[in-house]
Amino acid sequence: MRRDEFRRVADEVAAEIASGVLRPGERLPTQRAFARARGIANSTAIRVYGELTRRGLVVGEVGRGTFVRASAPHAGGAALTERAAADAAGPPPPAVNLELNYPVTPGQSELMSKGLAPLLRPDVLLDATRTAAPAGTPQARDAAAEVLARAGWRPEPERLLFAGNGRQAIAAALSSLCGPGGRVGVEELTYPLVKSIAGRIGVRLVPVAVDEQGMVPEALADAHRSAPLSAVYVQPTLQNPLSVTAGEGRRAQLAAVLREYGITAVEDATWGFLVPDGPRGLPGSGPGPLAPLAAHAPERTVLVDSLSKRLAPGLTVGMLAAPPGLVETLADGLRAGAWTAPAFSLEAAVRWIADGTVAAVVEAKRADAAARQRILRERLGVDAAGRVRAGGRVRTDPGAYYCWWDLPSRWRAEPFVAASAARGVAVTPGAAFAAGGHLTPDAVRIGLASPPTEVLGEALGVLAEVAEGVPGATGAAG
Incomplete structure (x- = not known):
């Protein structure tokens, strides 16, 4: 059987889902039954189901089976x-x-168009359409540092790098920190695209227990002691999907685990902009705004963020605040994955930040x-x-x-x-x-x-x- 046969069969199933032959919530046959019905090998059926899962068309539940998702394209x-x-x-x-979760508010297009107008001059546009280095420009680094700053913490501009979007920033960070076969700790309920990224770069996700403040430090330590983790991906503020936020005390505890075991965290701050002063009433949160995990363990944390949720998903920039010893490693990862930010997007972001559009x-x-x-x-x-x-x-x-x-x-x-x-x-x-x-x-x-x-x-x-x-x-x- 040809090596790409599983993709052909996956395309057939995808067409059945798109046409409504297979309806949302419908259970697919077991892989063995599917193989018999389609006249393919069991190993091919396994790859077909894996490909359908990767495309987001189906979801598997242990003990229940594989189901068509609700909004398969x-x-x-x-x-x-x-x-x-x-x-x-x-x-x-x-x-x-x-x-989908793409917030767009009335009037934001008009605000954004003003910032883009200067880029349309032929002389400016020529420079803005050139390739950009992972470190962007001094102006982009200063602007990004302003956006990322919170609770008295401000990243050093010389340690900032740029990706095309937040997902690319996460992919670059994880691929730089973890080789194939590596183990990455994540909240037991986590951002689904991290699962896809892990599959593509060949790392295994290790679920870590969560509570009302997100990832439990003791559970993270236990996961590392059972077999060393290459990194941990964590969302301390407005965790997706649970919306929970870690107080300052919890962040300090997580930082202590990172230091004790030498684990590097990838801190996803993408939704943190929705919290202006930090949530109140969290144990150990204090009276003021919440500092990121990167402020508690700057030498062990890669903070990633983007403008996609702040502004719009189609024209965005991903940002990475790197620990001092990982700047070049992460820059190499961005180059290797072709994940560097387009110069035009960087130039637009600088203008939108400077003219107050982002705010x-x-x-x-x-x-x-x-x-x-x-x-x-x-x-x-x-x-x-x-x-x-x-x-x-x-x-x-x-x-x-x-x-x-x-x-x-x-x-x-x-x-x-x-x-x-x-x-x-x-x-x-x-x-x-x-x-x-x-x-x-x-x-x-x-x-x-x-x-x-x-x-x-x-x-x-x-x-x-x-x-x-x-x-x-x-x-x-x-």
Whole structure:
């Protein structure tokens, strides 16, 4: 069989998902049964399922099987809506994607266009379209240091590097710190793209327990003692997907573990801009803003951030604040992966930071996120303890653009995702965030940022109705 045969079969399954032959939440056959049905080897079937998982089309749950995800690239979205409408004998509801999370506020395009105008002069544009080094320009480093500064901590500009976006910054950091076969500690529920990055660079993710403040220091130490970790990826502020934030005391404890065992952390601060002064009421947080983990262990932490959530995903810059001894190593990693930032994006970022565009858009997004949280609480009926009217519990932060819903006990995640998709609303099953096969949470993450607020309210109302229904009943599971 040709080496690329598994991709051909994966393409066939992808087409079946896109056309609606395979519906969201539908369980695929076991790999052995799939191999028999398709006339392929078991080893090829394993690679097909791995490829479908890599593309984000399916999700596997230990002990349950492999399921089609809710919003497998959305040629199927319209078909799903039409089928749901036909079943209900009524008008089709709008297809709303609450998996994606790209915040864009009114007026930000006009603000950004002003900063771009000077770049369109022919003489300036010529320089801005040249290649850029990993270290960018002195102006870019000074501007990035201003954006990253918080709680009295400011990175040294000479230790700043640039990638095309935040994901590339994470990939460059992990590939620079870990060789193939290396072990990387992560929160047991983590950013899904880190799972994809790990697969591509050949490292193994080691799930580390979390609590109400994120990664547990003792669990990190235990993971390293069981077999040495090459690095740890951690999100101390507004952790995705749980929205939890580590207080200053927790950050100091994590820093102590890093130092004791010689572990280097990759600190993802991408969503931290939504917290202006640090959350209140956290144990050990103190009265002021929260300093990053990089302030507690600067010699052991690579801080990564980007402008994608602050501004827009299509024209962005990833930033890395490197420990003193890792600047050249990380720069080599950026070059090797072709992950360096385009010069045009760097020039645009410098102007947007200098003219106040970034600051203005950030303030607008903080207000927007807070407003969407209010809509969430109202439409799902969430009380002060996070309990949902239809059952289950929501975990989130008043300033976050996403929430984690531990579903009512009568619902499992995949049937709920399928029932919601049949009503025109796509959410992400909890298993997509699980770093290890031991965890298959009956929960969903809801992204609040992308749709207009009125559409968001309607979609959340649909989710509440689905949750109040009975799994498998007509109108609930579609």
